[in-house]
Amino acid sequence: MKDMRAMAALPIQAKTCVLKNNGIYEKFSYEKIVKSCLMVGASLWAAEKIATDVATAVYNGISTAEIKILVHDSLKKIDGKAAGKYLAANQLKVRTTRDTIEPFDKSKIEKTLIVETHASEDLAGEIATDACKELKKLDVEYLTAPMIREIVNTKLVEHGLETLRRKYTRVGIPVYNITNLIKNGSRDNANMIHNPETVHKYVADEALKQYALLHILPNELADAHMGGDIHIHDLEFFAGRPINCLQHDLRVFIKNGLKVDGTGDHTSVAGPPNHIETLMNHTGEIMLAAQQNMSGGQSMSLWNVFVAPFAAGLPYEKVKQAVQMLIYNLNMAYAARGSQVPFTSINLEFTVPDFLKDEPAYGPKGKRVGTYGDFEEETRLLQRAFTETLLDGDSEGKPHLFPNTIYVLRKECLKEEFDEDIRRVHELSAKFGTSYFINMLPDYRGNLANYMGCRTSLNDDWTGDWSQDCFRTGNLAYVTLNLPRIAYNSKDDSDIFEYLDSYLNLAEQTLMLRREQALNCLNDYNLLPFLSQRPNDEDGTYYRIENSTMSFGFVGLNEMLRSYLGAGIEDKGANEFGLRVVDYINERAAKLKDETGLRWSVLQTPAESTAYRFATLDMEKYRDKIIAQGDEKTAYYTNSSHVPVNADILLPEKVKIESQYHSKTLGGHIFHAFMGESYSDPDALMSLTDKIARKSDIGFWAYSSALSFCLKCKTLMKGLQDNCATCGEQKEVEWYDRITGYVQQVGRSKSASGGWNPGKMQELLDRKRF
Structure with a gap:
């Protein structure tokens, strides 16, 4: 093992460093010069001499382009053939539509012509050679995939091959790629099914990605992303x-009503809600409307506390029915980007937190109705209704995948009187593995922390005001x-x-x-x-x-x-x-x-x-x-x-x-505890939760269970099963597990295509279950 002693990072100016195309400095390497010369056929003697000559000429901050010129000029004096190979290897680079930077390769043009237009090998080779000659005349730092495709299409037209040109042309993305999307879909996002809206989304996404890379981001940032230094x-x-991501404040809409278009000019305007059913409908509509304006997850914290005044005086059955309406609406509204359900989270409290008990409460018609401390019973009732609805699953017995339901553990609720409520949540963890836990006990916590999806979170450590720090804002972006x-x-x-x-x-x-x-x-x-x-x-x-x-x-x-x-x-x-x-x-x-x-x-x-x-x-x-x-x-x-x-x-x-x-x-x-195939004991999970909350600094975690569901006979099974234990079905068994921070369908058995990319599928199979 190498020495782990702390070493301060030396300033760039203290060394001879090279400025790469992606904006990153790295130390000049004699060995890299030698290796690059050897790779194009130069002798070891020649490679070492050239590296020595270049080393004497470099200066701090020299660009890679300048170094390549020095190497080529030196190599040309010693070995003209190797110099030609070096120039070919270093002159043409391609920014691909896969967000990578690769050396130009004529054979790739030949292969795409054969695959996409069914051209013969001889014809593909002829067109690729002609295109290559034109491309080498261009004085550009990078070729792009669209640029290459345009040149190839020009050559197809020049050869009178208009039918092939129509197949090879680019409509935002290549015709071939659109055809493949229509037929097979994509596996980039596990939350999206295969339908016309997802095809529209992927086609639009490709055009907007290229727009960002070519028009908004400077070259060094685009290169760093495509090259894989950053994402x-x-x-x-x-x-x-x-x-x-966005954390909503439900009180705003309770007090002011709802304009889903933001102005009220193009849609109906709703006043402050008067009934719990209306508030449940508004909750779903808020999430749907916000999804049109943002790219990630959205959440509502203190949800059952803010809804509690609307449950006052209502029988439990009516409260639960209203909660059921919200949960089903959030799982059945295929109206978000690319025909997804909105990516939503609800943060639930087991009781009214101490810091909120004296805050003014707002109820029907947006009026003041005392303080939130007056509605502790209703707060607990709403949490119970939410948990029981999730425990029931849908009408076929599958888990409700949204909203991500997050339970907040505070010192106020770690008492015996809350054991029944907390145990019920652990029954949900044991059955479906969909519940999450926030730990508010560690020293780094304040009054409020909330989570907005896979794991992005806010804490009241910005201004010290929990409402300013954690509501009506979110994670703007991450790299x-x-x-x-x-x-x-x-x-x-x-x-x-x-x-x-x-x-x-x-x-x-x-x-x-x-x-x-x-x-x-x-x-x-x-x-x-x-x-x-x-x-x-x-x-x-x-x-x-x-x-x-x-x-x-x-x-x-x-x-x-x-x-x-x-x-x-x-x-x-x-x-x-x-x-x-x-x-x-x-x-x-x-x-x-x-x-x-x-x-x-x-x-x-x-x-x-x-x-x-x-x-x-x-x-x-x-x-x-x-x-x-x-x-x-x-x-x-x-x-x-x-x-x-x-x-x-x-x-x-x-x-x-x-x-x-x-x-x-x-x-x-997030902390993942991947549970085994046997049914977890809720009491054992509850004991584990108590230990994690009281004895660790884990802030957010979930007990994740792999599930299998037979689409034929509607049997839910623990673990990743290839066959249905009830009817023996093989092809129609769907897998479920937590992908990164939310539970989602994996696909139908490990041999079938599904919503997860190959790396994520391999991780699923690698997971050690406890």
Whole structure:
């Protein structure tokens, strides 16, 4: 294991560093020059001489383009043939529609012509050769896939092959890709089914991604994303829907009524609700309306406390029926982006929190009705109704997948009188594994913390006012750092933290551009009317961008440690270094808070696709160095600072390791306890919850159960079953499990296609069950 002693990152100016195309500095490497020359056929003697000549000519801050010119000029004097190969290998680079940067390869043109137009091999070779000649004449830093396709189409027209040109042309995305989407769908988002709306979404997404990469982001940021140094989430929403997560304040709509279009000019306007059924309908409509203006999850905290005045004096059966209406509406409204149900969360309290008991309460018609402390019984009744409705499942016995239902554990409710309520929630955990828990007992907690989806969260540590800090705002955006790649490029601690600085610089620039675009959309473009509405004249716009968070995320801390130190996060010494890395990211966030006056945070990325994407890119670039989970086709990195899902350690040890990171990732975190195939005992889970809450710093967690559901006979089974235990059905058995932070269908058995990408499917199969 390498030396773990702290080493301050040396300033870039103290070394001879090279400025790469993606904006990252790295130390000049003699060895890389030698290797690049050898790869094009130069002799070892020639390679070493050229590297020596270049080393004497470089200066601090020299660009990679300048170094390539020096190498080519030197190589040309010694070996003209090798110089030609070097020029070909380094001159043409392609920005692909897969968000990667790759060397130009003529054979790929030939292959796409054969596949997409059914051209013969000879004809494809002829067209590709002609196109290649034209492309080499272009004086551009990068080729793009659309640029190449345009040249190829020109050559097809010149050859009189209009029929082939029509098949090969680009309509936002290639005709072939649209055809494939219509026939087979996509597996990028596990929350989307295959239907016409998802096809429309993916086609639009591709055009808007390219718009962001080509028009909004400068080259170095686009390159850093496509090359895999960082991941810019929700690129398709960067231009027009740049706000990620949102925490609603239900009291605003209780007092002021509802305008789902933000103005009331284009839709019916509802006044303040008078009945609980109306309020349930408004709750769902608020979520649907907000989904049109934002890209991520949305949540309502203190939900049952704020609804409690509407339940006063009502029989339990009527309260439960109203709650059922809300839950079914949120699960049946296929009206969000690409025909998804809205990505929603509800945070439930077991009792009225102490800090809220004297706050004014608002009830029917938006009128004051005392304080929330007057409605403790109704608060508990609503929580019970919500939990029992989830326990029932739908009419076929499947779990309700939305809203993500999050239960808040406070010192006020860890008393014997609440045992029945808390046990009922653990019955839900044992049956479906859909419930989450927020732990408000650790020292780093204040009065309120809320979670908005997979894990993004807000805490009352910004201004100290729980309402300002946690309501009508959210996570504006986050950018994820590829930590394993930093290790592959580093020889010592100094390298590690220099690369980390470079990646953080890229993330910072991206997030500031995202915020600028959000301000444009909210104010200048009038593009987000629901969020920018003013419910009354005194309280400003509904969405408070000044309180929103911009977050640094990260993936693969475990693989970074394994590559750099020879041991993963389970090792005490390696884990200490991992904590240093996350502390360093937090220090940057704190510094930016002071410098900009904005709210910066650090989160464990909900890497549904990013962990797979990073590993796949690194598999190509660092084949001799890469350390990843899975195999070559299903490689993935461990999410954020988690223990690997297949680690052979006991649950208490996993809690001990991961709890150290929750106070350092206040922008969002989660702990997964993956339950086994046998039915979990609710009392045992309840005992485990008590220990986690009282004895650890875990802030947010869930007991995740793998389930199988037979679509033929409607049997629900524990575990990932290939066959139905009741009717023996094989093809119609659907799997369910938690993907990153929410439970969703996986697909139909491990051999069938489903909603999860190959890396995430491999992680599912790798998960150790407790």
